[in-house]
Amino acid sequence: MKPNILLITVDQMRWDCLSYAGHPIVETPNLDQLARNGVHFRNAYSATPTCVPARAAIMTGMSQRSHGRVGYQEKVPWNYEHMLAGELAQVGYHTQCVGKMHVDPVRNLCGFHNVVLHDGYLHHNRFKHTNTVAESFDHCDDYLPWLRDRAGASLDLTDLGLDCNASTVARPWHLAESLHPTNWVVTQSIDFLRRRDPRKPFFHWMSFVRPHPPFDPPQAYLDLYDGLDLPDPVVGNWAKREDPELAGLNPTTFGGNVPRRRLKKAIAAYYALITHLDHQIGRFFQAMEEYGVMHNTIVLFASDHGELLGDHRLFRKALAYEGSAKVPFILSDPGDLLHLRRGTTVDNVVELRDIMPTLLDIADVPIPTSVDGKSVLPLGQNSPTVWRDYIHxxxxxxxxxxxxxxxxxxxxxxxxxxxxxxxxxxxxxxxxxxxxxxxxxxxxxxxxxxxxxxxxxxxxxxxxxxxxxxxxxxxxxxxxxxxxx
The missing domain is CATH 3.30.1120.10 (Arylsulfatase, C-terminal domain)
Structure with missing residues (x-):
């Protein structure tokens, strides 16, 4: 049987927020173990670093010029002929995504047999004055009905008072930790292990919304970082020093002089969300061991883009600087099925478009001619290959x-x-x-x-x-x- 494939993506995680990559503060023990069991690609980028175009690259293997999304625009249909899940489903994989898709229409399966959906707070689906019933948030999200069923019918994603793009404000999660969206993705993913077809290899995409804002980690995780002497963001000699319009006082600012105490709290919460994610990913790995699939599953971990987090007095994403455009990228093989150079780091420049051809290569599936990316498998095996000189x-x-x-x-x-x-x-x-x-x-x-x-x-x-x-x-x-x- 072909190997199982687990794709784990997080949203808005910086490339350097891995203890394996040398971060002095952030603790990521489970992701570090992934890297020890595989290959860490230290020069991985998101060519168009916001959610929609980044996911187009992941799912189609295309460059931004080919998939056509060179910026952020909602409600543009996804009509691609070849997408990752569909190609794997055609050769017998049982495919499911849990979490964020951010496609159009929102219930577009994109080749998956099933999608359990939570895209986070998406403004265009929340605007009650412009959407039809079929487009409304209550019809396109699976997490919120689940949450209301367990914790109260009046609950909403906005109860914390934090905007979904607020990169400078934070507060702890107000409900039981088991109800957090990060835990929900893992809970639903474990349920997939229970009900999958055991006669087929599986492709499962665990697609987390965090550490994308709101910065709302459970209190126990915020306590790990809050009050520590956290390093200040870097500020280049070219960065703007003045903020005459007081943009830094806006919680959803793109840039400006943010009050120091608020910024330190936000950085602590951001780090806390990453450690929370790491521990929940570890929870899924324990379930994989229990179901006997850990050692015949290939794992690829990446983020769709980064978070500037105050670097050069800038916030959020979309810009080309390292904090925004550079992403973590790990190919892991716990069962040593691929004979990777385990525990090594690769310097070649890779991009999100390389995820689809890599996973198809691992499954021994022909790569469609529409794909612009390349399989990173030869780089991980130290096999002869001609690689790109740069990415655009x-x-x-x-x-x-x-x-x-x-x-x-x-x-x-x-x-x-x-x-x-x-x-x-x-x-x-x-x-x-x-x-x-x-x-x-x-x-x-x-x-x-x-x-x-x-x-x-x-x-x-x-x-x-x-x-x-x-x-x-x-x-x-x-x-x-x-x-x-």
Missing amino acids: GEHAYGNMSHHYVTDGTAKYIWYSQTGEEQLFNLQMDPMECVNVVADGAYADQLRMWRERLIHELKGREEGYVTDGKLQTGCAVKACLNHILQ
């Missing part, structure tokens, strides 16, 4: 719309509306504190990276390249024409 990422983001190219050792960022350029030496400056674009010693590198971006953007419908040069001020769009038709 981007995000439509108003006046901060941008493109970036990186190989994990350097990063070039171009802001398409202003023409601003940034170049970072990630080997010497891994947190991007010094923009070397004006340093003559980097002139040749700057030219090389700019030419790489020009190559990526040639022929784009927005008109980013004219006469071989980057064109500033082109109208940006969140979705390309071919998926809007």
